Amino acid sequence: MSLSDLTRSAVELAIAEYDEIGPERFLEKYGFAKARKYFLVIGNREYHSKAIAGAAHGYLPGRHLPLRSIDFSGGENTVAHVLGNLGFAVRSTEPKPRNPTWTRDELILALDFYMENPASPPGKTSSKIAKLSEDLNKLAVILGVSGDGQFRNPNGVYMKVMNFRRFDPTFATAGKSGLSHGGREEELVWREFSQTPDLLRSVATAIRAAINGETLHTSPPDFDYIEEAEEGRLLTVLHQRRERNRKLVEARKQKALDETRELRCEACDLSFADRYGPHGDGFIEVHHLRPLHTLREGDKTAVSDLALVCANCHRMIHRRKPWLSVTQLRMLLNQRPTAARPETC
Ligand SMILES: [Zn+2]
Ligand SMILES: [Zn+2]
Structure with a gap:
């Protein structure tokens, strides 16, 4: 039956x-x-x-x-x-599933494209738009995002690029307005990056390199414990992966043990061995210090790029964008004398 x-x-x-x-x-x-x-x-x-x-x-x-x-x-x-x-x-009668909204990574790439020639960006049928469309489709595969057959096609990509015009004072004052509305993220990306073209260029370059990097077969990002960085999702995944490289983590820990014979959080001084006794012995996390956009897929991480942090401090560093530096977190803790004491849980 x-x-x-x-x-x-x-x-x-x-x-x-x-x-x-x-x-x-x-x-x-x-x-x-x-x-x-x-x-x-x-x-x-x-x-x-x-x-x-x-x-x-x-x-x-x-x-x-x-x-x-x-x-x-x-x-x-x-x-x-x-x-x-x-x-x-x-x-x-179900509405057709819409293609997912543009992620920060995608908007960064689109803005980078726009900024190259705001007065007259390459057209819908140009090979440059086709390449951008192709990169966005690859990115979606890497990040496990799916859409329909129209997903980030050259037409849609071109429209999105041209959408930035409505934030661009050069065109707003000339009485031209952009096409349709976009999300809030679009405006945020415009505000954060349009005034810093060099930064925009290096972030976009790093994202493109990661998209086209051959070794990028990543496990799904773990966004429960990490907030996506200003530089977007893909570079966040790479950051996370660098921090989880066992060999490097062990090398960094060994360096600290050789130098100080203990593992202490560089932000709050907690030592897991002090706090939890033998059970905590040898435990600490590492945080990768270099700015995401300065790294390329395949770059070797140096032991000196890693800071030792306790699990709490590491989460606090990554809790919001922009991520805190270890120094910023340390200062924040110093302003709160009671909370800075590691022996209180
Ligand atoms: Zn800590
Ligand atoms: Zn980290």
Whole structure:
């Protein structure tokens, strides 16, 4: 007893019965509620798809009974799918899933593109727009974002680039306004980067290098404990990965042990061995110090690039963008004398 047994002729027989007795009686006879989401469409007539499928089961040759409503789900993956496979048109009232909103990384790349020639950026059909579209599609794959066939196509990418015009005083004063509205993130990226073209260029270059880096087969980012950096998601993932490189972490710890014979948080002085006894011995996290945009995929991390931090301080560093430096966190703790004492938990 399964929907996948249905045949086209069984469905046609159910449709014929539906036409004959009308929707109300049909639904009542088979015990179905009105469809809300999926309708089988024939010409200009629409049928409650789940009820049709259930009734059609009773029309299969042999000893088949109609299926009841509770026997199967009416969703996209079942009824709509089966009817679609039998060659029927199914209309969904669900709004089509929209392509995901632009991430910070994407907006940084788009702004970098725009800033190169705000007066006359390369057109929709230019190879440069095609390359940007291609990079954005690769980025989506790396970050596990999916969209439909239109996802970041050259047309959409061009529109997004031109959207920056509405923030650009050069064009606003000339009475030109940009196309449609974008998200708040778009404005933030404009405000943060439009006045610092060199920084924008290096961040965008670092992102592009990471996108096209061959070794970037990353596990999904762990954004529970880290806030995405100003430089976007992809470079954040790289930062996180550098901090989790076991060999380097061990080398950094060994350096501290050689020099001071202990592992202490550089922000709050906590030593896990002091705090937790033998259980905490040898534990500390590391934070990678170099600005994200100065790093390239494949760059070697030096032991001196890593700071020792306790788990709490590390989370506080990454809690908001812009991330705090270790010194900033240390100062923050010093302004709060009671909280700075590691022996209070
Ligand atoms: Zn700490
Ligand atoms: Zn860190």
